[in-house]
Amino acid sequence: MLVDRCLDGEQAAARELFRRQRGRVQASLYRILGSNRDMDDLLQETFIQVFRSLGSFRGESRLATWIDRIAVRAAYRHLSRSRNQLTPVPLDIVDASASGDVPGVGAEPAGRRAEPFGQTVAREGVRRLYAALAQLPAKGRIAFALHAIDGRPVAEVARLVAASETATKLRIWRARRALERIAADDPILREFLREDAG
C-alpha cells in the first residue's frame, strides 16, 4: 500500500502519492482562488500536512477526499490571511493550448472553437467573478466555489468544509445572492453568470 510505504518514510512513495494527487488538488484550489499565484505555497502546505497527518488516516473515507479536506483548510487559512490584501487579477486564465494532469483541465471544452472576441469576454467575466468572490467571507466563497465551480454536490462540500449540509446550503445561497447583487450593476458579470451563457 502506498500509504503504508509513506508511513515507513519511503521518499519514493511520497513522491508517487504527490504526483497522483497533485493535479486534482491544484485544480480544486485553482477554482477556489482563481489563479496560480500562491499555488506553490498552498500545495506545499497541503501536502506537508498530508504527510504529517497520514498516520491518523483511518481509511474511513477515500484518501482523495481526506486530502481534499486538508487542501480546503489550507485554502481557508490562505483566504483568511489575505482578506485585507490587494486582490490579485488572475492572469492567463484561458489557455486553450495548455494541458494538465487532470482530463479536461487547461483545455477548451470539447466542441468549442477558440474565438478571440468570445474568449476575451469570457476572460473578463472570470476576472470579475473572482473579484466579486474576493468580497465574500472565506467560508462562503469556498463553499460556493466547491459547489458551483468545482461541481461538487452539497453533501460532499459539507464534508470538506466540516459543516452540516444545512449550513453549507446557506453559505452557498448567501454567496450566490451576494454575487447576484454585485452582478446587478455589472452587465459583463451578469452575462457570465447566466445559466445558458458560456
Add this chain to the structure above:
Amino acid sequence: MMRLGHKIPVEPLDEQRYQRVEDAIVAAMPGSSPASAAAPGRTPGQRWFARLGGARWLVPAVVAAGVALALYAGLGGLDAGDPGQPLPTRIATGDGSSTFGLGDAVCTAAPHSDLTLDLSGDSAGRANIAWQLERGEITCEVEPRPERAAVVVRAGAVTVTVVGTVFTVGRGSGDSREVYVAVSRGQVRVDTAGRSFEVGTGQRWTESTMEVTSSDAEWAAAVGDRAAATRGPEAGAEAGADSDVDTDA
C-alpha cells in the same frame, strides 16, 4: 443552481513548479533533517521567487514594469518628458492571453496578439497612451478621463480614441487585416481615412463597411470567426512567447 465550472478552464501548473513543491514536501517529511523541515526546500528568497511564478514570469514582469512606469506618467497626468524620446514597449501573446492593470485601466490582449505601447508626446506636450495593434485583439476598461491625455489604440489606418469605456479593438493578420471595434460601455471615437465615427454602448464598427451598427451576439461570434480565419495557423509561431503582465501602476 449556478454551474460555472465549464466556463473556467484551469491553468495547469508547469512541471518545474510541481517539482519544486515536491522536493520541498519530501524534504519536510517526518524523518528529514530538522533544518529542512523548518525551511522546507526553499530559502525566503526562493519562496518570494516562487510567489512571483519563477523565471517564467520574470521577463514579462520586467516588461510590465516598463509599461507601468510609462503609463504612470501618462495615466497620472504627469509630463511626458521629452516627446522626442518615445518609449516603445511590445507585448506579444502566444497561445495564452495577457491581462494587465495599468494605472486606472485594465487591458487584456487576446491570444496571438501583437501590440506596442508608444508614448510619443502629443501636440500639447502630454503623453499619448497609444497602443499600436499589429495583430489580434485588445480589450480595455478605462475610467473616464476628461482632463487627461486620451488612451488611443491604432490599428493600421484606424485610430480609436477612448474617453472612458469598455471596448475591444481587433485586427486580423491575413490579407485584409480588417479592423473592428466593439464597445461594451461608454463611447469611443474612430478616425480613419479622414472620417470620424462615434461608437457608443452596444454598438460596433467595422472597417469594411465603415458603418456604426448595433452589436449582437451573432456579430460578435462572426468577428471572432473572421479574425481566427484571417490569422492563419502560422500566426501563433510568429507571435512569440506568452507575455503575462500584472502591474498596478
